Amino acid sequence: MVKKTISMTFLAVSLYSSLLVSSLLASSLLSSSACTAAEKSELRVNITTDLPSITVIDHGKSVVIMRNQNPDHTVNPDYAMTSRDCPPFCIQPMQLLPGVHTIGELEMLQFLKKKAEGDKSIEIIDSRTPDWYRKGTIPSAVNIPWTQIYRGSSTYEPLVVESLLTDTFNAKVQDGIWDFRGAKTLVLFCNGPWCGQSPTNIKELVSMGYPADKIYWYRGGMQSWSNLGLTTVQPPQ
Known part of the structure; x- marks a missing residue:
């Protein structure tokens, strides 16, 4: 019991x-x-209803990309001008070249997130000249100015471009023939729909044989990015 x-x-x-x-x-x-x-x-101002922010690595540091939370914030004057001389500042088409993908901010954020999560097959490229790049850029983007790739530029050097294609973009060359099968997916941008810097880079790369379907163009560029109050960073000197 x-x-x-x-x-x-x-x-x-x-x-x-x-x-x-x-x-x-x-x-x-x-x-x-x-x-x-x-x-x-x-956060009062989210990116989307379910996405307040994303975190990326920029020059070895963690950076949170979000929209500016200040209700009184206004557009950076660098991206507020509406009447730049054309040429060279002419409105770019929505479809740049057959096969090249035109994307918006949410698609750009998806690429940034994938890269931050360790996807080494993606390269985010700021195609602007270094003076623009130093003013502020999209976090984790690398600066490859259009003047470096464009064959009509006074600063164009074939050996530098070859090194860029092999070391940075993961392309291969054998007996003078380029093999882009293992090359990276490239996401390029510049100052906005009126800017020809990233289109120039894209056209040059495609003319070299780079697969158009491995190239993504953020047409809105820094103008649209800034207009939406998204985070920018100034690269270290």
């Missing part, structure tokens, strides 16, 4: 302990969910 009583008491204690642990676990999960929701709700 005594043994039976002890067993029942032990069983009751075990059940109580299990219920207590389950209750605490449930409370913890609810608390965690509440914290996550609270953290998300702290």
Whole structure:
């Protein structure tokens, strides 16, 4: 009888302990969910309804890309001008070349996220000249100015471009013939729909044999990026 009583008491204690642990676990999960929701709700201006921000690595540092939260924030004057001389600042087409993909901000963010997660097959390229690049760029972008690739430029050097294609873009050359099968996916941008710097880079790369379907063009560039209040960084000197 005594043994039976002890067993029942032990069983009751075990059940109580299990219920207590389950209750605490449930409370913890609810608390965690509440914290996550609270953290998300702290931002008044999200990127999308379900995406408040993304985190990337820029020059070895973690950078959070989000939209500016200041309701009084205005466009950077560098990207506010509407009447630049054409040529050279002419409106670019939506479809630059057959096969080349034109993308917007959300697609750019997807590429940035993939790169941040360790996808080494993607290269984000700021095609502007270094003076523009130093004013501010999209986090984790590398600067490859159009003057470096364009064969009509006074600074064009074939050996430099060859090194760029092999070392940075992962293309291969054998007996003077380029093999782009293992080459990286390139995402290029410049100052905006009126800017010809990234289009020039893209046209030159395609003329060299780079597969058009491995090239993505963010047509809106820094003008659209800035107009939406998205994070920019100034590269280290």
